[in-house]
Amino acid sequence: MQKNGKFMGKQPKKDNAIAYCHSKQHQGFMSENIIKAHGCLRKNCPYLEKYENMQYWKDRAKKKADKKARKNSDSPKMTTSVA
Numbered sequence: 001m002q003k004n005g006k007f008m009g010k011q012p013k014k015d016n017a018i019a020y021c022h023s024k025q026h027q028g029f030m031s032e033n034i035i036k037a038h039g040c041l042r043k044n045c046p047y048l049e050k051y052e053n054m055q056y057w058k059d060r061a062k063k064k065a066d067k068k069a070r071k072n073s074d075s076p077k078m079t080t081s082v083a
């Protein structure tokens with residue numbers, strides 16, 4: 001597949017965007033990399049519109065659930081208080 005000229009542009013095309021951010025500061029389609037760069041998720045950007053049907057979010061939710069399950073299973077009974 002030939003993407004004539006500049007691929008890796010500043011912003012992704014709708015096709016590979018996983019979200020759209022309505023923030024005035026970085027409005028546009030968001031790819032995974034851009035979301036990370038802008039910290040939309042970290043900052044809990046209220047303008048971020050997730051495309052929930054994208055695999056990325058499903059993977060993310062799964063990872064989160066896995067982590068939670070793991071945390072619950074190896075219960076931290078050995079919490080030593082560090083002064």
Ligand SMILES: [Zn+2]
Nearest residue numbers: 021023040045
């Ligand atoms: Zn944002």
